[in-house]
Amino acid sequence: MPEPLTQETISREIAELHELAAKAGGGDHPSRDYPPYRSSGLRHPHRPLVAPPEAYTELRGPVFGVADVTPLDADLTRQHAGEPLGERITVTGRVVDRDGRPVRGQLVEVWQANASGRYPHQRDQHPAPLDPNFTGTGRCLTDADGRYAFTTIKPGAYPWKNHVNAWRPAHIHFSVFGTAFAQRLVTQMYFPGDPLFPYDPILQSVTDDKARERLVAAYDHESSRPEWSLGYRWDIVLDGPSATWMEEGR
Amino acid sequence: MRPTPSQTVGPFYGYALPFRGGGDLVPPGHPGAISVHGYVYDGAGAPIPDALLEFWQADESGNLDGRPGSMRRDEVDGSFAGRDGVTFTGFGRVATDLDGHWALRTVRPGGAPYIAVCVFARGLLHHLYTRVYLEDAGDALLASLPGDRRATLVAAPERDGVYRFDIRLQGEGETVFLDLG
Ligand SMILES: [Fe+2]
Numbered sequence: 001m002p003e004p005l006t007q008e009t010i011s012r013e014i015a016e017l018h019e020l021a022a023k024a025g026g027g028d029h030p031s032r033d034y035p036p037y038r039s040s041g042l043r044h045p046h047r048p049l050v051a052p053p054e055a056y057t058e059l060r061g062p063v064f065g066v067a068d069v070t071p072l073d074a075d076l077t078r079q080h081a082g083e084p085l086g087e088r089i090t091v092t093g094r095v096v097d098r099d100g101r102p103v104r105g106q107l108v109e110v111w112q113a114n115a116s117g118r119y120p121h122q123r124d125q126h127p128a129p130l131d132p133n134f135t136g137t138g139r140c141l142t143d144a145d146g147r148y149a150f151t152t153i154k155p156g157a158y159p160w161k162n163h164v165n166a167w168r169p170a171h172i173h174f175s176v177f178g179t180a181f182a183q184r185l186v187t188q189m190y191f192p193g194d195p196l197f198p199y200d201p202i203l204q205s206v207t208d209d210k211a212r213e214r215l216v217a218a219y220d221h222e223s224s225r226p227e228w229s230l231g232y233r234w235d236i237v238l239d240g241p242s243a244t245w246m247e248e249g250r
Numbered sequence: 251m252r253p254t255p256s257q258t259v260g261p262f263y264g265y266a267l268p269f270r271g272g273g274d275l276v277p278p279g280h281p282g283a284i285s286v287h288g289y290v291y292d293g294a295g296a297p298i299p300d301a302l303l304e305f306w307q308a309d310e311s312g313n314l315d316g317r318p319g320s321m322r323r324d325e326v327d328g329s330f331a332g333r334d335g336v337t338f339t340g341f342g343r344v345a346t347d348l349d350g351h352w353a354l355r356t357v358r359p360g361g362a363p364y365i366a367v368c369v370f371a372r373g374l375l376h377h378l379y380t381r382v383y384l385e386d387a388g389d390a391l392l393a394s395l396p397g398d399r400r401a402t403l404v405a406a407p408e409r410d411g412v413y414r415f416d417i418r419l420q421g422e423g424e425t426v427f428l429d430l431g
Binding site: 029030031032034037041042043044047048049051056058060062063065066067068069070072073079096098099100109111119121124135136173175182186188202203205210211215235238 | 254257259261263264323365371394419
């Protein structure tokens, strides 16, 4: 029997990699090779990435339109006959590129666990209740200002099997398209002040403190609606390709 | 502005991102239709059952403008209506099966001779880009790579109109992944 993998071991690995990053610079994105997240071990390339001489195709990208999304898709609390259990929230923000230009009319997709921390997915066997009134998927198109908005319930934390007593902080998965396929982003949004942050190797895979903070939404009292919902705000900045690539059309 | 960091797609995207007909850029029997299919493997050579692939390409005339309609919704009940069977959107999205297999039905891209691919998976903290080439000829990226590396980007013809393209995330025969800046 191998020794059970403890939080202590994982936390020590996380601390070591943070220390390295503090010296060498952590970068904006996680390293694909991040041992504290055990599943990354066999799923990252060993060879360096190759910069292609041109990227005509990747500098353009797929487009979506009003036929691809219904207005109700942005309200995750209205997809069933009844109301889901949980704390009703709105999540709003803007999608912009690295120059701060809004990404207009593009697709934003979200998925999340229910208020008890359970996904309606066969492979999720966490013994927390499913909610017949909550599926947990949504999508919308950004407006002329790059703005998106979802109404949902606050997801619960849930356990996973990375190590003994591993728990994911509450999060909403986001999938975002830019104007270029090379700007594609899939990520996770977290809630401010969650005590599980330091224990979670997926969040901590972003080793730069400032970069990691960019994954955490802000509570936004202005967007809370009286006697209805709490507001969170989270802006998204899409990476690459660099401006020179875009201009040179390399 | 500093970018928002990537995070893994995780294991539970299956009820959110894939959609019916996601890999069928053209309907069955479409003139000039080709099928591209293969497996996604990890560093131990095991197929990956929880990978998600996205494809983006020009139409046959080389047009890269793309068209909406990849994931049309039924406005009556909100269900997925699927593609309209006429519009070529240029976009495909396919989750691997439990045996790590995927399949795409499309047409040969005009212009730049490749289909762009974006790979997501549980365990992969930041997506990877690669390309499917249907021929090993006439391309600057292919020309810049040594033979064994080049071969990982070229789909193998299996029979008329059917090509095999496996993706190896790590180790022997590791697919060439791209740095797009
Ligand atoms: Fe999750």
